[in-house]
């Protein structure tokens with residue numbers, strides 16, 4: 442089977458190499474033509490994944506139509522806010538039999554939609570059962586070194602989730618399946634916001650108690666949003682929930698935790714983001730989730746505090762004090 446990977450950042454490149462090394466014929470599409478030429482010339486991604494040599498079965502292209510032509514599976518690995526624009530370059534009618542697997546994590550800012558909903562919006566000829574996501578604790582830096590990693594393939598169709606599992610599974614990249622695509626997508630998106638909060642705690646010089654509190658209470662608000670959007674609360678105890686939350690809040694590789702750490706040290710969001718070459722999805726997702734939670738009446742105090750620090754200039758010390766001095770609560774909700 443031919444597979445198209447759309448997006449040649451660190452994650453798209455890592456997955457394209459993994460699939461090509463498994464023997465699939467893979468087309469990796471980069472949205473800038475000059476970048477595609479550079480990748481093909483050096484057979485390496487110097488910008489996003491230096492040190493990983495491309496196998497011969499990996500084809501690089503700057504032409505999205507040729508990338509998806511005859512592909513049995515399309516992997517979307519562009520930043521969440523560029524997904525709609527990228528998919529709109531495709532001709533929906535030729536993709537009816539294709540499985541689309543989104544690996545970007547986030548909620549669309551303008552619509553509040555999950556990314557699998559964006560896929561179906563832009564490509565109405567595709568059935569929901571043909572859409573999947575691949576989420577979970579998986580930093581590209583470690584996957585590309587074949588370090589043990591576990592992820593979850595989620596689709597409303599178990600058959601589709603199992604196909605995705607078959608395609609990606611290796612002895613170092615273990616793939617589980619889940620049919621709760623709503624829960625997996627919401628959990629995998631909210632974890633980036635909570636990771637920014639964890640980074641802020643690091644930036645302020647707080648220790649393990651504060652980090653554990655953010656992870657645990659972050660999980661509680663993640664669960665409330667999953668339920669509010671019709672997902673299964675059990676999903677948050679899985680790889681896209683607690684799994685990805687732990688990795689992103691603790692990892693030195695996490696871009697979201699890094700953004701938070703810099704904010705905690707007193708830098709402005711603009712300053713941090715303009716000096717980063719990689720995407721931190723938690724930034725737009727914070728805005729999208731605050732709007733969603735207000736609409737649904739879901740209480741998400743850490744998310745709101747992150748919003749206030751990122752977008753309203755609230756000092757981090759004040760935001761933490763406000764969180765700590767909220768009215769006392771029961772730990773578990775009815």
Ligand SMILES: NC(=O)c1ccc[n+]([C@@H]2O[C@H](COP(=O)([O-])OP(=O)(O)OC[C@H]3O[C@@H](n4cnc5c(N)ncnc54)[C@H](O)[C@@H]3O)[C@@H](O)[C@H]2O)c1
Pocket residue numbers: 448449450451452453454472473489518519520521523526527544545546547579580581582718719720722
């Ligand atoms: N890097 C990881 O370890 C990792 C792991 C799991 C999931 N993800 C998710 O994968 C997605 C992509 O992240 P990444 O780490 O590969 O990104 P990255 O920061 O490494 O690279 C971003 C990529 O997006 C491309 N891009 C930027 N604007 C674009 C546009 N308008 N249209 C098309 N492409 C555009 C850039 O050229 C670049 O190739 C994100 O949603 C991220 O959360 C990343």
Ligand SMILES: O=P(O)(O)OC[C@H](O)CO
Pocket residue numbers: 546577578579580633636685688689694695696697698720721722
């Ligand atoms: O580096 P981050 O914070 O974007 O996280 C990347 C992945 O989502 C980790 O699973």
